[in-house]
Amino acid sequence: MNIAESTINGIKVLSLEGVLNAASSPKFKAYLETADHSGPMIINLEQVEFIDSSGLGLLVRLARQKKSANEALKLAKMNDRVKRVFEITQAHSLFDIYDDIQAAAGN
Amino acid sequence: MNIAESTINGIKVLSLEGVLNAASSPKFKAYLETADHSGPMIINLEQVEFIDSSGLGLLVRLARQKKSANEALKLAKMNDRVKRVFEITQAHSLFDIYDDIQAAAGN
Amino acid sequence: MTQILSATLKAELRNSRIAANIARSTAEVFAEERNFSGNVQEFGHTFELAVSEAFTNSVNYRDPSIKDITVTIGFEEESNALTASVTDRNAPFNIHPPEPEITEYPEGGFGLFIIWKLMDEVSCSREGQRNVLSMKKFISRP
Amino acid sequence: MTQILSATLKAELRNSRIAANIARSTAEVFAEERNFSGNVQEFGHTFELAVSEAFTNSVNYRDPSIKDITVTIGFEEESNALTASVTDRNAPFNIHPPEPEITEYPEGGFGLFIIWKLMDEVSCSREGQRNVLSMKKFISRP
Ligand SMILES: Nc1ncnc2c1ncn2[C@@H]1O[C@H](COP(=O)(O)OP(=O)(O)O)[C@@H](O)[C@H]1O
Numbered sequence: 028m029n030i031a032e033s034t035i036n037g038i039k040v041l042s043l044e045g046v047l048n049a050a051s052s053p054k055f056k057a058y059l060e061t062a063d064h065s066g067p068m069i070i071n072l073e074q075v076e077f078i079d080s081s082g083l084g085l086l087v088r089l090a091r092q093k094k095s096a097n098e099a100l101k102l103a104k105m106n107d108r109v110k111r112v113f114e115i116t117q118a119h120s121l122f123d124i125y126d127d128i129q130a131a132a133g134n
Numbered sequence: 135m136n137i138a139e140s141t142i143n144g145i146k147v148l149s150l151e152g153v154l155n156a157a158s159s160p161k162f163k164a165y166l167e168t169a170d171h172s173g174p175m176i177i178n179l180e181q182v183e184f185i186d187s188s189g190l191g192l193l194v195r196l197a198r199q200k201k202s203a204n205e206a207l208k209l210a211k212m213n214d215r216v217k218r219v220f221e222i223t224q225a226h227s228l229f230d231i232y233d234d235i236q237a238a239a240g241n
Numbered sequence: 242m243t244q245i246l247s248a249t250l251k252a253e254l255r256n257s258r259i260a261a262n263i264a265r266s267t268a269e270v271f272a273e274e275r276n277f278s279g280n281v282q283e284f285g286h287t288f289e290l291a292v293s294e295a296f297t298n299s300v301n302y303r304d305p306s307i308k309d310i311t312v313t314i315g316f317e318e319e320s321n322a323l324t325a326s327v328t329d330r331n332a333p334f335n336i337h338p339p340e341p342e343i344t345e346y347p348e349g350g351f352g353l354f355i356i357w358k359l360m361d362e363v364s365c366s367r368e369g370q371r372n373v374l375s376m377k378k379f380i381s382r383p
Numbered sequence: 384m385t386q387i388l389s390a391t392l393k394a395e396l397r398n399s400r401i402a403a404n405i406a407r408s409t410a411e412v413f414a415e416e417r418n419f420s421g422n423v424q425e426f427g428h429t430f431e432l433a434v435s436e437a438f439t440n441s442v443n444y445r446d447p448s449i450k451d452i453t454v455t456i457g458f459e460e461e462s463n464a465l466t467a468s469v470t471d472r473n474a475p476f477n478i479h480p481p482e483p484e485i486t487e488y489p490e491g492g493f494g495l496f497i498i499w500k501l502m503d504e505v506s507c508s509r510e511g512q513r514n515v516l517s518m519k520k521f522i523s524r525p
């Protein structure tokens with residue numbers, strides 16, 4: 028998986044790409060632990076083709092951190108297969124989920 | 135695989151979809167043998183995700199029939215993986231190959 | 242039940258993707274051949290995800306004292322159902338762990354929960370020193 | 384050479400798609416892990432196509448007198464190369480058939496030709512009653 032950072036309306040956007048599973052999520056975890064990720068954040072999942080519980084667990088953990096810091100965390104552009112994992116586990120109730128980045132950024 | 139027929143500028147267009155391999159090509163072969171396929175023809179390969187030598191062999195056979203009937207056979211919209219099979223085998227030299235249907239239809 | 246395929250993979254996390262792809266491909270070929278009236282891609286994803294979870298568990302909870310460990314995945318078909326199995330040499334485990342309490346933001350414990358949600362039948366049998374986790378999904382009711 | 388996986392499939396044409404998908408997925412995971420500098424998708428397609436050809440041949444030329452036949456596909460890695468093998472119980476065959484003469488519009492005879500074009504090394508060994516067709520592709524020169 029690859030991670031790209033950008034900014035929209037002053038909000039950090041993490042664009043993830045590829046597969047978010049047990050093999051790749053350590054890379055995402057390390058990235059979240061090293062850089063400073065305070066402030067509101069949008070995760071762009073458009074290029075994520077597959078996610079399993081390992082990737083989901085990391086996003087849930089980030090949601091908890093953001094919640095206790097009282098900062099927004101928004102997910103955008105998940106495909107149907109990714110959305111299904113959030114729905115099956117009810118994890119979609121922990122996130123603000125948007126169809127596009129502009130809407131997630133409040134435009 | 136699926137086969138759909140349409141017409142553009144009076145030319146028959148066969149749009150193939152899916153995988154053209156040894157498991158699926160008998161369906162395409164049967165289709166070519168039953169219906170009347172005289173006249174110029176365009177094969178739209180846009181939705182063909184994979185082809186191997188079984189699919190290639192059928193198209194070569196059709197090319198031979200069209201050549202001896204002195205009728206045009208044009209291939210359009212192959213993806214890179216499909217194109218690679220035609221190039222490796224030199225079979226691309228037996229066909230008129232187009233990037234889009236309009237050009238194949240002479241527009 | 243007729244076996245479609247059995248694959249033995251090295252128990253490494255990177256191979257969970259291969260296992261999951263095998264599962265998706267097998268399920269899609271099976272569903273297409275049966276002229277499945279539902280969504281073939283979703284049926285493929287069901288097996289892709291379930292096998293990804295099961296394979297990952299087999300790797301994560303493997304017995305570190307056993308060297309050169311492998312995990313075997315198998316697929317068996319019936320007229321109206323496909324069953325995937327994942328076989329490892331781990332300690333026996335409970336396939337009914339407590340459900341994750343989503344309001345508590347759990348980071349783990351989703352694996353078997355997801356498998357149960359996706360599949361129509363889940364069972365685990367102990368064969369010798371092995372766990373065989375079987376996951377069955379119907380394409381139509383008998 | 385370390386084995387990544389070995390899969391045994393029923394010798395049926397519909398399973399050639401599963402075999403080809405296993406090959407693509409394995410090759411892509413291998414290439415990504417090695418930080419392959421070339422095109423990962425093309426490397427995946429190389430194995431997908433070669434295994435599709437080889438598996439199809441194993442089914443098409445199987446010995447009709449043997450019931451319940453299976454074909455085994457295997458993948459072995461080295462630091463700079465991936466090798467796929469396809470093992471069947473067919474009669475021995477020549478891996479150097481005449482090349483198809485394209486100007487004569489041949490309908491067949493492309494399978495091994497394509498395999499040779501795609502791969503860096505091709506060999507076939509006879510092990511007992513089995514043919515083991517091995518197909519190797521380097522990701523970098525040693
Ligand atoms: N293949 C396995 N081998 C051994 N133990 C397993 C296996 N699969 C699951 N388990 C046990 O069941 C528990 C629950 O698994 P799971 O629902 O996937 O969540 P998680 O892996 O996040 O704990 C694991 O913590 C582990 O103790």
Ligand SMILES: Nc1ncnc2c1ncn2[C@@H]1O[C@H](COP(=O)(O)OP(=O)(O)O)[C@@H](O)[C@H]1O
Nearest residue numbers: 440441444473474476480491492493494495496
């Ligand atoms: N796995 C196999 N088992 C037995 N014979 C084979 C096998 N693969 C190839 N052959 C033989 O080699 C010949 C050439 O194969 P190939 O190049 O794939 O073209 P084609 O299958 O179209 O004839 C086949 O016709 C067959 O006689």
